[in-house]
Amino acid sequence: MARVDPALAAARAAVRAELGDLARSGELSPGGLVLVACSGGADSLALAAAAALERTRVGRSVRAPGFAVRVGAVVVDHGMQAGSADVAAQAAARCRDLGLDPVLVRGVRVDAGPGSTGPEGAARAARYAALDGAAEETGAVAVLLGHTLDDQAESVLLGLARGSGARSLAGMPRRRGRYVRPFLGLRRAQTEAVCAAVGVPYWTDPTNLLPDDGAAPGGGVPARTRVRGAVVPVLEAELGPGVVEALARTADQLRDDADVLDALAAELLAAATVALSDTQPTGVRPASDSTRDRGELSDVQLTGARPASDSGLVLDAGPLAAAPAAVRRRALRSAALAVGCPPGATTARHVDALDALVVSWRGQGAVHLPGDARALRACGRLYLRPAEPEPARAAHPPAPTPPLEE
Known part of the structure; x- marks a missing residue:
């Protein structure tokens, strides 16, 4: 019996659970389309691979054989780095090699001028606008995002550093509207292992890396990159390897609290x-x-x-x-x-x-x-x-x- 790679098994189980939820809710039916937002990095390519492997057995159980759905991909080229068009084309080619169809490449214009929320916020807004447009164009019922447990922990730390409230510290929800994040329970190292298991090379965004010249982090390095490359390793070294998981649990607990408070606030606003x-x-x-x-x-x-x-x-x-x-x-x-x-x-x-x-x-x-x-x-x-x-x-x-x- 062939050995099953544990990282790939975990990734497939995560995708299977989310697709099953969509099926049970009636949103995803046989032949329905789900899109994967793919940047060409390890997280999104691992997600694309797992979704491709699970597309023929949605809703499968001991009582039901499951059914097949279509899985496509959207690659967004932000145009903010030299060679970004080539990176987008390579990501699209790898998605097609995995069997995804359709595979769309969308170029966007990032407006990071005065009045914007900065380059990262402007890029995020442009990306989601492109993903929304692709979903509406293709009739996709959901867009899968490759955010991981590490991303969740980084979001909590950034919120703490900014003095944000509970809603910000609650991090990213597993689902919001058409967007679904199956990998919020997986570590980034697992997605890299998935890519190795299926033989898919991935691209590493240079903005996600700290300078290797010995310079202190900062300057033009994004805040999330500094948290990822400098802050989290120190926390894990000093407090133990469970810090990332603990931060993610904190986000889950705060999200439940924030949901209740937001509902009460909506009632108050209506009454006032x-x-x-x-x-x-x-x-x-x-x-x-x-x-x-x-x-x-x-x-x-x-x-x-x-x-x-x-x-x-x-x-x-x-x-x-x-x-x-x-x-x-x-x-x-x-x-x-x-x-x-x-x-x-x-x-x-x-x-x-x-x-x-x-x-x-x-x-x-x-x-x-x-x-x-x-x-x-x-x-x-x-x-x-x-x-x-x-x-x-x-x-x-x-x-x-x-x-x-x-």
Whole structure:
């Protein structure tokens, strides 16, 4: 009996479980298409190999023979390194050699200019846009991503270093929408062993390597690379080889907690949202004949029932102030995102300023939010307004603001 490579067996079992879940949920049926996002690295090529081997036995059990599905691949060329087109072409060829079909190569433009979340964030956004487009074009029911246990641990460490909250420390979910990560329980060394077992050469991204000239990490080296090459080895040497697994367990536990808190925050935000017909403040003592002091809100066309592109949000400060801080702050962050604040740029400092409008109101002025949004308090309510379109901003003078609270 031929010996089964343990790394390959683990990879196949991980893919089998995820494809089985898709089948049991009814999303994946015989002949359905699943795509693998492949960069040409060990993680994604190991995933492609395991998916290719499991494609004919989806849902197999002692009671059912299983069925066959199609497995394809999407290779995204970010165009950020010399020779990236050749790397993408080689990755596509290896996917075809593994039997994947269709295999798509998508070139993207990475906009890392002012206002972006940096080169890594901009590349990520461009990559997911390309993957979404490929899935919609081909009718794929899922896109498999090759993130590993090591990637998960690195995400937790980066979140800790940045002072992020529980949602960020929760790392990457096994599934979000069409995206599935079968390898979150596998180490990176296992994916390299899978490639060796199936005889597939893989590419190593030079940005994932620390300088070998003795220079201290930093400078142009991405933060994730520094964590991978310098921080994790020290932690494992000093604290033991189970550090990566422990960090991943922490992410799983925090994700469960964050899911509950996010659900409570969504309920709070819905309860605090004021309907458009109720946004006119009442009971404000006129202080002058100005439009502002008469309490007119012609500049604030806000409602919680419309998308941010239409208007903004009006929130009752009372229910927010009465809620636990962990729930309230999540609700306020969600409100900021709803009026167009970029998630990556909306930090704890911005949430602190919004929270102060609720629990530390001292007559302070408007809060400036990312994406040129604004928030202010008047008459016991918070008004969150998205950025005005450029033509409107240029054509009209600044509009009056809601009346100051007594």
